[in-house]
Amino acid sequence: MARHVLAALVCAAALLGMSASLLVASADDTDGPLTVRVVRGAAGVGGILVVATDPSGASVSGVTGPDGSVRLVTTPLSGGKYRVDASIPASMPDLKPAAEEAERASLTEFVDVGGGQAVTLTMGVGALDGPVQLGDRTWFDTDGDGVQDGDEPPLPGVRVQLLGCDGGGAPLAEKTTDGAGRYLFGPAEGLQPNSCYTLHFDFSGVNTAPLPGSPPADGLKWTVPHAGDQSLDSDVDPDKGTVRVAIGPPGSVDHTVDAGVVGGLNRVGDLVWADVNRNGLQDPGEPGVADVGVRLQKADGTPVAGTSTGPHGQYAFSHLPDGGYQVCFDTAKLPPQYGDYQLTRQRAGNPGQDSAPDPATGCTAVVDLGLNRTQDLTLDAGLAPPVNRIAALVWQDEDGDGQLGAVEPGIAGVPVKLRSADGTQFAMTTTGPDGRYAFEDLPSGSFEVCFDLANLPPSAADFTPVPKGAASGADPATGCTSAVTLGLGKREENSLNAGLAAPVNRIGDRVWTDTNRNGIADAGESGPAGVPVKLLRADGTEESTTTTGADGRYWFSGMPDGDYRVCVDRAALPAPVAGYQFTRPRAGESTKDSDVDLAGGCAPLVPVGVGHRDAGGVDIGLLPARNRVGDLLWIDRNGNGTPDADEPRAAGIAVTMTDSAGRAVATTRTGADGSYLLDDLPDGTYRVCFDLAGLPAEYRDFRIAGTDGDPGCSGPVTVGPKPREDLSVRIGLVSASPAVAPAAQETSSGGGFPVGWVLFGVVAAIGLVVGVRWWKVAGQEQ
Template sequence: MARHVLAALVCAVALLGMSAPLLVASADDTDGPLTVRVVRGEAGVGGILVVATDPSGASVSGVTGPDGAAQLATAPLSGGKYRVDASIPASMSDLKPAAEDANRASLTEFVDVSGGKAVTLTMGVGAMDGPVQLGDRTWFDTDGDGVQDGDEPPLPGVKVQLLACDGGGAPLAEKTTDGAGRYLFGPAEGLQPNTCYTVRFDFGGVNTAALPGSPPVDGLKWTTPRTGDQSLDSDVDPSAATVRVTVGPPGSVDHTVDAGVVGGLNRVGDVVWADVNRNGLQDPGEPGIADIGVRLQKADGTPVAGTSTGPHGQYAFSHLPDGAYQVCFDTAELPPQYGDYQLTKPRAGNPGQDSAPDPATGCTAPTELKPDRTQDLTLDAGLAPPVNRIAALVWQDDDGDGQAGAIEPGIAGVPVKLRSEDGTQFAMTTTGPDGRYAFDDLPSGSFAVCFDLANLPPSAADFTPVPKSAASGADPATGCTSVVTLGLGKREETTLNVGLAAPPNRIGDRVWTDTNRNGIADAAESGPSGVPVKLLRADGTEESTTTTGADGQYRFSGMPDGTYQVCVDRAALPSPVTGYQFTRPRAGESTKDSDVDLATGCTRPVSVGVGSREDNTVGVGLLPARNRVGDLLWVDRDGNGAQDPDEPGAAGVAVTMTDTEGRPVATTRTAADGSYLLDDLPDGTYRVCFDLGEAYRDFRLAAGEDGCAGPVNVGPKPHEDLSVRVALVSGNPAVVPAAQESSSGGGGFPVGWVLFGVVAAFGLVVGVRWWKAAGQDE
């Protein structure tokens, strides 16, 4: 492919009438056949690998047959000029390169088969029984890579001196490279086996007219040494123009002491690399990228030349006239493994270590080449992968359908962990106010997202993932999604959402008939079915209704978090409990007693939500209608006649029902919350009297001075008066007792006193006002 691209570029330049040189030679479809023959003496040697390499680096190979010959087909190659190398296999340890002469070339040679010329190249091998020989070739290193390419010209006229090992003294021998750039030292020049020498090169007398661009001699310099194969690279130390060699035993032949020269013309270039971490800098370990199209143009956009990057991402344009140039990089067709890479951010560091092209245009800024600035090797280009990203949503799945509804909110503050494929934690974040989370700037690789269900925010502390689906990707058992892979072809993953649902809220218990009237649901007491039960919200609106089932059981389920009351309408009680009353509330163990207020038919407020999803203790006791009186005795601290939240019930106070003659009819004590109930009364008119005792000696009833309230009428209809609510007020400025557990049947009574914090005079005024108000009520 590279061959055809380069050929097209050459044709384009020709059509434009341009003479600017290219780094590679143009393809020549009329290359002639190439035959390579390897001989030992006059006999052919089979089994020798021979390789022909064209200027682009492409090659064909063959193995010599029994006659020592191998035919190399040049049709797949380009350029017409080739470097030919022969390799002696390790199995032929008795062979070595033979001395070069008029009939035998060395094992590295250069041929030209352009224009259909047929070439037969004879290379020699031998044993350790011939003369010693030292030498090889000087050449003009057109692309400056330190390696001899097939189309790079020889450099004749170089003076080569053979010196003693230390490089001192007069030359032992001297040669001048021939038209092929060759030189040889042998026995005729005094070359001895097992001897160290220094070889010195001097290009001061060469004629550069035939070299590309005809560079002046004083602009030449030795190329970079030892960049590759010993038989193909340059061995000369650029600072001294010498190389030290040691001739081996008799028969040793060394055709590897080459010398390459560069310079004389302008050049630009450097490398295209993979900027894996996207920092715009060439970091250790970041590889060069081969086969990237590179175009050279003048500052006005006029095309000059084109090439593609080499195996390590390197490129160069050389032998350029003075002028301003731009280098442009083709990122439209990248190698498959870099298919979606883009030019990295430019000029992020020192020139030559950063990226030069503008990502918007793919071209560098113009660089000017002139006599005092003959090269610019800082025009590197970094290709960076797009950002890998995982981003999704954690939402509250209110309707449990596994889909994020339009009005279902995101859940903020959910810890989200990113784990690599082996389970190690890679990163962590939390969801934002909208329930969204993101992991940005991720490397290519495989990841799973895990939601920390043990540390959910308080508002969702007991939520769990809905069943795994396309819309909600977390396993309810582990809280983790499936593994996803990010990289080439998939840079972003946005489907790892998870819906979290609250466990269902439930409120219930049963309605039972309290046959023994003790306020406790005993084992033998059954419940009626068909009793209507309502669930009211905190604002009094209806949430749901149901009726009791077998044995009086009822349940409300699935209501939103909040506070509710369970209410039973006595007027709607079915047969056989029509006309029944509610039994006295909170008579004992919460799981067995009745919670319904006698007057309202509603239970205490019941809250369900996070941390309290179920309350199955909201019982309702019914009993046959009888006469009864009751309600509440409480400490009215501010004297407003209404029980405020901070005003306690008066617990443990003895309560006596008296008839019109003052005779006791029934007695009880106030419960821990100050409530009381006088039950099973005969029809009649009564007063309710309270014995405040020692605990409340400094208080009096707001409604009367004799400690009694009334009169109250019960039976035959109505059977009850549950509105006898009585306030205690302070007779003198004093502390108010707090509630404590009672030793009597009421359950609790106040033993502490709370200081009013008012002055005596103000207390007296308030007391007089209460007294008058109470008198008016009577």
């Protein structure tokens, strides 16, 4: 059999000094010796070039010696299975391929010397006077290139019919390819020299189980024809399964009519990788994931095959019949180190560099494979780790038990820092309106959360963490939690709460007996025990009650932030101090004087809360009952008899109590708030007089309304023995020249109401009020 193309290649190699090897490949030391002998009849034929080619295309060659033998050293090749070709040189025109017989092969054969087995191959050449012969081999074209490779398997069981030249009529003869995929027609089957024939090949009855991928028989087809050297390629028309051949003169041998079959040339694959940064793209350094289950199914969901990814995440399904396919990935049974990973987002970039399956189904879109598209190696799948997050709560421990109560509120605006294991600040946020915070999309690793106690919101500026425990993870000393590790097995941490408690609000101090009546709690002035004390809210409702201790001390604690006042009911004073009065308020140092007003027994409102946690110094001075008079002096600009908020108090005005003879009985001055108290008075009836010369210039013409004589003196006030005090002598100073509307002024025609009558009415009304009050006091003394 002529091997002109191959001979030319080998001769060229020989001229270049490469007769020992056309291409050096990976060595395989396990191959056995390969000996080829070319004979004519029984005699060896020298000078015949023999080439052994491995599946990669690398080859070694040699020339037969005088005895027709050559030993080929296959060590440089990739090993195992080879295609062996013998070429008759042009210098031997009288030789031709000999007909195959049991003891000699054609000039193209396939051998396996793997595992150290020795092979001696005998090939035959002859003259032009032998019998005619037609045949050669059917094979499974694994790579679909149309050329027989050394490792591509034979295809037994193919039915081959010898037909007339036009391909019609009944077969002249029929053969079935043997275990080596061989068939032969000769004179015994009616083959004649100088004749034309058609060969028809039928692979419908072959057993495909041993073939790579075990493709179904109905998925087989003929490979591409005439793809290379005539002795190595396929000659069958893919549409008809036939080939027309011409037989030459007697002695003509044609061992070049080969037929290659493909089935499952179609393939899909490629990679499952860990999409560490979850961007849906295969980035440098992101590893493949081994042992991931992969399932191939038809477009209708019918299973086709299953496999697992290899050591580097690769997978493939090959030798597939034409049709539509889907690849599905089993994320329910991933390797342990990727146990909770999920499919990354779909088609985030270019095919082959992104992820193909739908995360919801785990399957790719249907891929149609066939003549125009035999493979799709872009069906990659990215496995992304779930999002790591830390989310928890900062709450106010209102009841102080260190536990998160059902109705205890969150604290908004608390700065929260996230630190990595080495202490580096990783992120920062603040709590929301409900006190919650979150750090999202964190990498795997160790973190600690720190609450910035130095920059708490104004409403919680002085709050401190509750003791560290299950309910609150913050260390009170540092404001930081213990480190937590996020990653496989723990993607979310929700326990890093922080409970903050407000310092305890306190209001109180003591009740004391002001024995020297100076309004100051002096050393040695002890406090009575058992005095009932009330704490009232700003709206007057009661918050709490208590009684003084042995030293007169009292305290209210734990009340919510707000404004409160302390009150003592004189009528409820215990026996030792029953009937006592309150000493004059605000007589000196705020921490030592009395704070309650004389008439009502209540101290001014005091705030407790942020910045005002301890409202100590709310003192109450008691003293034995004496006669006294007092209340308030103010500028009653609108003349309504009530001290309005915008009306000024008359401060620093000298106050004198005079008897009926005009003698001074007691003196004092109004305080900054206009209050005054005339104390320790003898029983009797008196007038309270104010030095109006001490008023500011703008109020110099103001006076006490309705008084006779001195405009700075009140009407008569009686004290003792019942009652001992009158603390309601509230004096409003009015202008001596009040503005009068023009309509009320007297005109020259006498038509208007006289101004004098108006003033008379005002003075009369005031005098009536004072007289009635005096009458009531006089009646109580009786």
